[in-house]
Amino acid sequence: MRRYGIQPVASITDDLDIAPLLITSVGRLLWRYRSELAPVTMLALLIGTGTILHSSYRLWWPTVAGITALVAGVLLYAGRWVNLTRPIERAYAATATAFAGGWLTTSTAHGPFTKPLPLVLAIGCVVLAAPWWAHRRRRARVRVERTLAAWPDIAQAAGLAGSRVQSAIVDLWGYRFRLGLGLGQTVEDAVAAVPRLESALGSTRGGVRVQPVASKKANRADVRVIETDPHANAITWPGPSITFITQPAKLGLFEDGAPVRVPLLRRHGLFGGVSGAGKSGGVNVLLGELTACPDVILWGIDLKRGMELQPWASCIDRLATTPQEAEALLRDAVIVLDGRADDLAQRGKRVWDPSPARPALVIIIDEYAELASEAPQAIDHADSIARRGRAVAVQLVAATQRPSKDAMGKSAVRSQMDIRVCFRVREARDADLILGQGMVKTGWHAHKLDAPGKFLISSPDHDIPRRARTYLLDDHGVHTTTERHSTHRPSLDAVSVQALERAAEMPITEDAPPPSREAEKVLMAALRQAPAEGVRINDLMRATRMRRTWVYQRLQDLARTQQAEQVSRGFWRATPEKHAQ
Numbered sequence: 001m002r003r004y005g006i007q008p009v010a011s012i013t014d015d016l017d018i019a020p021l022l023i024t025s026v027g028r029l030l031w032r033y034r035s036e037l038a039p040v041t042m043l044a045l046l047i048g049t050g051t052i053l054h055s056s057y058r059l060w061w062p063t064v065a066g067i068t069a070l071v072a073g074v075l076l077y078a079g080r081w082v083n084l085t086r087p088i089e090r091a092y093a094a095t096a097t098a099f100a101g102g103w104l105t106t107s108t109a110h111g112p113f114t115k116p117l118p119l120v121l122a123i124g125c126v127v128l129a130a131p132w133w134a135h136r137r138r139r140a141r142v143r144v145e146r147t148l149a150a151w152p153d154i155a156q157a158a159g160l161a162g163s164r165v166q167s168a169i170v171d172l173w174g175y176r177f178r179l180g181l182g183l184g185q186t187v188e189d190a191v192a193a194v195p196r197l198e199s200a201l202g203s204t205r206g207g208v209r210v211q212p213v214a215s216k217k218a219n220r221a222d223v224r225v226i227e228t229d230p231h232a233n234a235i236t237w238p239g240p241s242i243t244f245i246t247q248p249a250k251l252g253l254f255e256d257g258a259p260v261r262v263p264l265l266r267r268h269g270l271f272g273g274v275s276g277a278g279k280s281g282g283v284n285v286l287l288g289e290l291t292a293c294p295d296v297i298l299w300g301i302d303l304k305r306g307m308e309l310q311p312w313a314s315c316i317d318r319l320a321t322t323p324q325e326a327e328a329l330l331r332d333a334v335i336v337l338d339g340r341a342d343d344l345a346q347r348g349k350r351v352w353d354p355s356p357a358r359p360a361l362v363i364i365i366d367e368y369a370e371l372a373s374e375a376p377q378a379i380d381h382a383d384s385i386a387r388r389g390r391a392v393a394v395q396l397v398a399a400t401q402r403p404s405k406d407a408m409g410k411s412a413v414r415s416q417m418d419i420r421v422c423f424r425v426r427e428a429r430d431a432d433l434i435l436g437q438g439m440v441k442t443g444w445h446a447h448k449l450d451a452p453g454k455f456l457i458s459s460p461d462h463d464i465p466r467r468a469r470t471y472l473l474d475d476h477g478v479h480t481t482t483e484r485h486s487t488h489r490p491s492l493d494a495v496s497v498q499a500l501e502r503a504a505e506m507p508i509t510e511d512a513p514p515p516s517r518e519a520e521k522v523l524m525a526a527l528r529q530a531p532a533e534g535v536r537i538n539d540l541m542r543a544t545r546m547r548r549t550w551v552y553q554r555l556q557d558l559a560r561t562q563q564a565e566q567v568s569r570g571f572w573r574a575t576p577e578k579h580a581q
């Protein structure tokens, strides 16, 4: 009994020990549920502040009212700055601020416990708390914060002990966080830890991606956890995202739901991937965007008898469906290019700024490999456009299954492609052909893309292998888009038209053998006689009586063998050393 008799004393002592523990636990709970408790905290703060203001600064109520109106207005109109991206979120923030500020203003003047202020506050808090508690993004953010709070344990389990979470962003599709890697850990270590991370973070298999960060810092990695896959279903094209080619076009969505924005002006594009991977789908989206621009004129080459591009015919200014037509089209594109180059030189300008009156010329070539095999002459022109077209806004977009050297004809075309869109390829190394040598090794695994329309993009703005999916523009979509856009198509500008007319009048063909050989002699002589500042291409054309393409091609050849050099833009002469020899 005695033993039991001392029990209460012992329990009092225990209670005293437990008190700080209890306070810490309650504190921890309050901190853990701070987001859910925010409306209660707000209510307490308002009563406290109202009491202080009423007792000591009663006359300040107009200031409180003014600040309230200002903050509510700023939230409503500029809430984006504080990550309130949706209008409904901004409206909520402004309403809550107006209510809290209005209540505080009144209680500053009359006292927080003056009737009916307590009742108004209670009702207001309950009404405003409901959307707060229900808000999906807030709840997701809290869930992610709680998951990442356990990061040291997760990192330990995944073999990344010592790494830290530096920042996290929650979006519609999941969340991503920036990882500061532990001493000596690399992005490759983080990539290798992906299956363990998936398990430790409780995500689905394949739901975690690790990427190097854009700044290329070796001790950082971006981890993306996909909870809802935006690529699970086809994403319908939402309509054109641009009205001028100067704006970046949206081609689809990345896995985090972010749009794939690509500036198109002064860039050549290559779309590659196996049959059925979605190249034509990608080209359709591109056409949907470009046909919405009144400062772009479109030409097309489709040697599959127009199967792919014919549906766009009403928006395409010129469509070639046979090798002969393709060759003529590209030859004319080079003439346009030269005409524009001359026009710029005369105006003392360096680049052609597209406008509806002077549109950019974009040439879409479906199945480029077929062009290379069926119209090899055309490849010379394509090569010329790829090399010199950017400044004058004459651009190429080529789609092909496998852009090998054979299929692409001259390799210059491939190397000049600034935007590479790689759909699924059969073998890993094929991605190198589309994206560039060595890309597969650095994580550009296009062979792992698992659905049509999924792609990797490499361009000056996208240098990280992030999976994306193009929007889907079905036949009906193409039909309605062409109907809508065909009424706003521009015509070819006067400079280009005149260049084409002049060329049509010129009797000499560039591939007639005897005059060509004669012309080569004349060209070399003219270069040798050129003054120190060189001779203009126009003068060389006149002297040789050959077209610009021919002259330009020979000059390139002579430059390669160091027999001629470009002194300044458009001025050439024979290389002095060779001349002296």
Ligand SMILES: Nc1ncnc2c1ncn2[C@@H]1O[C@H](COP(=O)(O)OP(=O)(O)OP(=O)(O)O)[C@@H](O)[C@H]1O
Binding pocket: 233, 234, 235, 273, 274, 275, 276, 277, 278, 279, 280, 281, 282, 401, 452, 453, 454, 469, 470, 471, 472
């Ligand atoms: N973004 C996408 N989302 C969903 N499905 C798509 C997408 N893109 C393409 N597809 C589907 O994949 C099929 C094949 O696509 P597409 O014709 O574009 O492939 P391709 O690479 O051009 O093939 P080919 O080289 O044989 O012309 C389409 O019929 C379409 O149903």
